[in-house]
Amino acid sequence: MSQRRDFESFFRGRATDYARTDTFDDADWAWEHLRRDPAYRRDYVASRARLSKTITHVSGARILRPRGCQRNAAKWGMVCLADPSKTARDTPVFWANRSPNLLVEAAARRMSEDSEPPDLDPTVRSFIAAILYGTGVQVALVRVADSTLNLVIEGANIVLVPVRLRFRIDGFATLSERVKALQALNAARRIPAQMARKPSRPRDQTLRKRGLVALDCKLLGGSLQDTAKVFRVLGMTRLTWSVSGDEALKKQVWRARNAGLKLMRGGYRKLL
Structure with a gap:
């Protein structure tokens, strides 16, 4: 468990927020990723005067x-x-x-x-x-x-x-x-x-939700193992973390994190 943050408890409290994404269309997903971009947030703060x-x-x-x-x-x-x-x-x-x-x-x-x-x-x-x-x-x-x-x-x-x-x-x-x-x-x-509305396909919804959670863990300073534990808490995987050579869950988390980062860093435009 990360010493910086109790990731499991924090994300357990946000389970309802992630559940709402089940009704998202593609434009909603685009915004969910863009609004997490630190560069976008800086531009927004700069614009707040007017x-x-x-x-x-x-x-x-x-x-x-x-x-x-x-x-x-x-x-x-x-x-x-x-x-x-x-x-x-x-x-x-x-x-x-x-x-x-x-x-x-x-x-x-x-x-x-x-x-x-x-x-x-x-x-x-x-x-x-x-x-x-x-x-x-x-x-x-x-x-x-x-x-x-x-x-x-x-x-x-x-x-x-x-x-x-x-x-x-x-x-x-x-x-x-x-x-x-x-x-x-x-x-x-x-x-x-x-x-x-332009609904997302069920499989896309699952992958995007997993990517969004992995992205949030990354932005909060969480490791791959922290993210894996969050996946388990939120019921987003059946895999278990292994130290004996089976890296299936590690690879799943890695793919999800990369997908979330890609959407945040401009990939969201393809959803519009």
């Missing part, structure tokens, strides 16, 4: 107005830096260009009384979040089958009034990608947001 504030719209969508010292957010693949002390379920996490090909540009105009039904209605949860820039540009994040679509909108404020949209495609260079994005957007109108 943080971006978020509010929840009456429809349930989250609204963000980026401001403050967010210049380092882009290098992490984010619109703004989220609080690393909170899970994705407890704080808004806005990924930038989560799926670069799924991009739609449009102009919004207010609805007239005798016009057709609105394309976006602020009283209906048409999008999961909106990012409002000071330049008159808005980005509505729309959940589609396996990712998030970025709907870049100019014109009327989409969180205040129902609007009609006029979509824009500039030239042939992006024609194929934009058509696919428009088709995905049209399909997303008929799919509840909660059904459009």
Whole structure:
């Protein structure tokens, strides 16, 4: 047992936290690893003087107005830096260009009384979040089958009034990608947001949870043997630590630790 920390007791107390990961989608897993990165935490602390504030719209969508010292957010693949002390379920996490090909540009105009039904209605949860820039540009994040679509909108404020949209495609260079994005957007109108999450496969969930625990042990200064004991306490392995040449558990812990470190150090982007 490590003399620095009673790892078994500490992680036994966090068993419920790790159990919550059973319902994570890929974006949740990406955030769980990124928020543990010491370099990310330093950037977040540096930005705290003027943080971006978020509010929840009456429809349930989250609204963000980026401001403050967010210049380092882009290098992490984010619109703004989220609080690393909170899970994705407890704080808004806005990924930038989560799926670069799924991009739609449009102009919004207010609805007239005798016009057709609105394309976006602020009283209906048409999008999961909106990012409002000071330049008159808005980005509505729309959940589609396996990712998030970025709907870049100019014109009327989409969180205040129902609007009609006029979509824009500039030239042939992006024609194929934009058509696919428009088709995905049209399909997303008929799919509840909660059904459009990108769930992880059961085996991936198991491996990622094991990797996350191993990563936490590593960040807390634990050895491979400390981590092995934690695996046993949390019921994550049936193997036992051996000093007689059988290194099966040691190799399992080593693989889990490396997987967790890889996701934390940039591999999380592949989950988005």
